[in-house]
Amino acid sequence: MKQNVLIIGSGGREHALAWKLAQSPRIGKLFVAPGNGGTCQVAENIPIEATDIDGLVQFAEKNEIGLTVVGPDDPLALGIVDAFRARGLRIFGPTRAAAEIESSKAFAKELMSEAEVPTASFRIFLKHDEALAYIHEHGAPIVVKASGLALGKGVYVCKTLAQAETALSEIMLDHVHKNAGDEVVVEEFLDGQEISIHAFCDGKTFVLLPPAQDHKPIRDGDEGKNTGGMGTIAPVSWVSADMLQTFGQQIVRPTLEMLAKRGRRFTGLLYPGLKMTSSGPKVLEFNARFGDPETQSYLRLLKTDLLDILETCVDGTLAELVIEWHSGFAACVVIASGGYPDEYKKGVPLRGVAEAERVSSVVVFHAGTSFEDELKTSGGRVLGVSATSDTLRNALDRAYEAAQLIQFEGMQYRHDIGAKALTTAF
Ligand SMILES: Nc1ncnc2c1ncn2[C@@H]1O[C@H](COP(=O)(O)OP(=O)(O)O)[C@@H](O)[C@H]1O
Ligand SMILES: [Mg+2]
Numbered sequence: 319m320k321q322n323v324l325i326i327g328s329g330g331r332e333h334a335l336a337w338k339l340a341q342s343p344r345i346g347k348l349f350v351a352p353g354n355g356g357t358c359q360v361a362e363n364i365p366i367e368a369t370d371i372d373g374l375v376q377f378a379e380k381n382e383i384g385l386t387v388v389g390p391d392d393p394l395a396l397g398i399v400d401a402f403r404a405r406g407l408r409i410f411g412p413t414r415a416a417a418e419i420e421s422s423k424a425f426a427k428e429l430m431s432e433a434e435v436p437t438a439s440f441r442i443f444l445k446h447d448e449a450l451a452y453i454h455e456h457g458a459p460i461v462v463k464a465s466g467l468a469l470g471k472g473v474y475v476c477k478t479l480a481q482a483e484t485a486l487s488e489i490m491l492d493h494v495h496k497n498a499g500d501e502v503v504v505e506e507f508l509d510g511q512e513i514s515i516h517a518f519c520d521g522k523t524f525v526l527l528p529p530a531q532d533h534k535p536i537r538d539g540d541e542g543k544n545t546g547g548m549g550t551i552a553p554v555s556w557v558s559a560d561m562l563q564t565f566g567q568q569i570v571r572p573t574l575e576m577l578a579k580r581g582r583r584f585t586g587l588l589y590p591g592l593k594m595t596s597s598g599p600k601v602l603e604f605n606a607r608f609g610d611p612e613t614q615s616y617l618r619l620l621k622t623d624l625l626d627i628l629e630t631c632v633d634g635t636l637a638e639l640v641i642e643w644h645s646g647f648a649a650c651v652v653i654a655s656g657g658y659p660d661e662y663k664k665g666v667p668l669r670g671v672a673e674a675e676r677v678s679s680v681v682v683f684h685a686g687t688s689f690e691d692e693l694k695t696s697g698g699r700v701l702g703v704s705a706t707s708d709t710l711r712n713a714l715d716r717a718y719e720a721a722q723l724i725q726f727e728g729m730q731y732r733h734d735i736g737a738k739a740l741t742t743a744f
Pocket of ligand 2: 591603
């Protein structure tokens with residue numbers, strides 16, 4: 319049966335979701351709220367903010383939306399899934415209680431301890447003086463995290479004690495992350511490569527997506543400040559099928575079981591971020607939604623109709639579906655505004671997207687763009703240039719060839735996306 323679908327959010331992830339859903343033979347009308355300068359080319363943008371839960375419920379009821387897909391974390395933490403379900407509206411994503419696995423790092427750490435999921439050793443603090451005493455006792459390197467949602471800026475990886483002191487005072491005394499910093503997690507520093515695991519969950523079972531790798535720091539060689547993510551590859555060759563299976567059994571399964579045991583059954587997309595340490599994989603955090611930019615690589619490789627997958631997750635019938643992927647690799651290079659992740663200009667005219675998409679296999683997903691009379695920048699991460707090929711090297715070459723054709727004042731991107739994976743032995 320044809321379905322009208324509403325996607326909530328405005329980033330590259332949402333453009334990728336819209337791009338893929340638009341290909342479904344069962345798609346009826348496709349809407350994105352609020353969307354961006356790319357989503358309006360494959361769907362209809364609706365000027366309702368992602369956090370306007372009442373507005374979104376009303377829109378879904380009025381427009382006979384058969385399925386709503388939540389992109390970002392904040393509507394989940396506000397209880398959008400609970401609100402939709404209360405009205406009998408189908409929605410892909412976890413309830414507010416289940417989404418706490420992302421929106422409260424303290425909750426996630428306690429849950430991991432109880433479920434015996436491997437993670438960095440930690441302590442949780444409500445008081446600054448106690449946290450300060452602990453970091454002095456423990457020493458550096460050490461990691462200080464605001465527990466709540468902090469726009470990706472609440473984590474301080476501290477090489478020195480002085481940095482940890484600054485982190486604690488910013489979070490707990492200056493309240494720079496507002497009440498996201500009411501609770502603070504102080505944890506052991508972990509060394510190793512990071513990978514992103516994604517699992518579709520229907521509340522009973524789960525299916526893993528291929529492993530992906532994001533690149534968080536702004537500059538080549540993993541230097542500089544952390545960002546929302548500057549580029550991804552999928553799959554990651556050195557993560558074998560056996561390793562992936564182990565992550566499923568030792569990380570995803572016990573987490574879902576413990577959530578269910580606590581009356582917080584999880585449906586939607588569970589995304590643990592892992593660090594591959596010398597003593598095995600450890601969970602850095604859980605996200606309760608699709609990764610961005612991971613999704614921009616994943617959806618280039620997904621063969622199965624995404625609408626079928628999302629619906630089986632919502633309906634609890636995921637076990638009946640076979641999910642298929644194209645062979646080969648996908649890469650995504652994020653192009654960001656000058657100055658990002660700090661202050662940056664908006665409204666900068668943008669050229670070269672059509673030319674970039676003429677490079678073989680390339681699709682450009684929009685993140686921070688708007689389209690009125692012309693295409694302009696409107697955010698920190700502006701575009702995700704994605705490409706596919708039989709080999710990772712070729713996919714990367716194509717993405718970079720296309721990235722060179724994009725032009726706007728101040729633009730920046732990393733030149734070493736995927737480089738680590740190319741040189742890691744497997
Ligand atoms: N214990 C840790 N040891 C080393 N690096 C860490 C640790 N925890 C987090 N990081 C780094 O900080 C980044 C952000 O941390 P994360 O917990 O994923 O928070 P968020 O994505 O909510 O900002 C991680 O991707 C990782 O690079
Ligand atoms: Mg993270």
